[in-house]
Amino acid sequence: MSVHENKKLVRNFWEQVFNHGNMAPIDQLIGPDYTYNGQPGTASGTKAWAEALRKQLPDMHFTIEDLIGEEDKVAIRWTLVGTDSTSGQRVTSSATNIITLRHGRAISNWQNGGTSFQPVSSQAA
Structure with a gap:
């Protein structure tokens, strides 16, 4: 797949799973040999984690700050805000995923x- 297609897949995953609560892209994107921070991972484990996060922060919204692709890698820098x-x-929280x-x-x-x-400051809210 092209870099553009890979970036589109990652953007769609973040938007659908985290901002809309649609878990279907998890099964579509997570491969059978998937690892998270070097440890084996699964689509079902990712889905359980995403559902737990949504329960903890029901109004959460991820803002994609940067989305950069090169060859077979996509880097995404994001900020999360929720109650x-x-x-x-x-x-709020923020991170970068590769x-x-x-x-x-x-x-x-x-x-x-x-x-x-971290608590959202009254100036940032």
Whole structure:
């Protein structure tokens, strides 16, 4: 697949799964040999994680800050904002993922950041 097609797949995945709660792209994008930060991963595990995140932050919205592709890799830098369902507090997080694709399927995802939430300042809200 072309770099443009790979970038389109990754953008669609983020928009559909995280911003719209449509889990179907997970089965379409996650390949059978997928790894996350070097550890084996599965579509079902990714789906369970995404559903748990949506339950924790029901109004979450991911903004794609950068989307860069080269050969079989796509780098995405994103910012997340949402309301924590337990505390009612607006929170944010950001990270960068580098996804390697083969034949339209993700085979690897390396994520840096995005594992904790910070309160959204009143100026940023």
